[in-house]
Amino acid sequence: MRLKQPHGAANPHGFDFEAWALERNIRAVGYVHNSEKLLAGHPKGDNRRIDELAQDALSRAPGYRIETWREAVRDKFNAALGDAPYAGVLSALAIGDQSSIPPSQWQVFTRTGVNHLMSISGLHITMLASLAFAVAYCCGGAARG
Numbered sequence: 001m002r003l004k005q006p007h008g009a010a011n012p013h014g015f016d017f018e019a020w021a022l023e024r025n026i027r028a029v030g031y032v033h034n035s036e037k038l039l040a041g042h043p044k045g046d047n048r049r050i051d052e053l054a055q056d057a058l059s060r061a062p063g064y065r066i067e068t069w070r071e072a073v074r075d076k077f078n079a080a081l082g083d084a085p086y087a088g089v090l091s092a093l094a095i096g097d098q099s100s101i102p103p104s105q106w107q108v109f110t111r112t113g114v115n116h117l118m119s120i121s122g123l124h125i126t127m128l129a130s131l132a133f134a135v136a137y138c139c140g141g142a143a144r145g
Contacts, residue, residue, distance in 0.1 A: 003030035070095045070126075092118040096126055 006029050008018030021029070073095050081087035088100030098118055101109075109115035 003028040005029075066130075070097065074100075089118070093121045094125060096123050 006018050006021040006026060008016040008020075021027075074091055074097055077087060077091050077094070078100075081090065085105075088098075088102065088105065091097045091100050101118065106115060109118065
């Protein structure tokens, strides 16, 4: 695998790939090749799409599972609340997702001095839910065993 930092074209008024990638939080671009297969005469080596391999490895990681659960909660909030003006606030308080709060609401929160509650409350609720899950899991495991 070879990775490198994205570089933009030096053409004036042309598309700036480096800025575009930076805006989308893309920090590296690259490719994967199997040099042994290339040397053996295969035209493209043993290239395979790595998204399935990465998906399999990620699905076993605990952090990925938590993010999957958070995404499911966010999707249920969005389905139940639709375009309600308070949907982003509830999502921020429940799971710490601040991306759904529009800038106009952030401005109101900042002016009233409660903007820190959106991130802190969501973090604390997530931590308490994780603690409750761990306790329930341990008690359930002790009761079975």
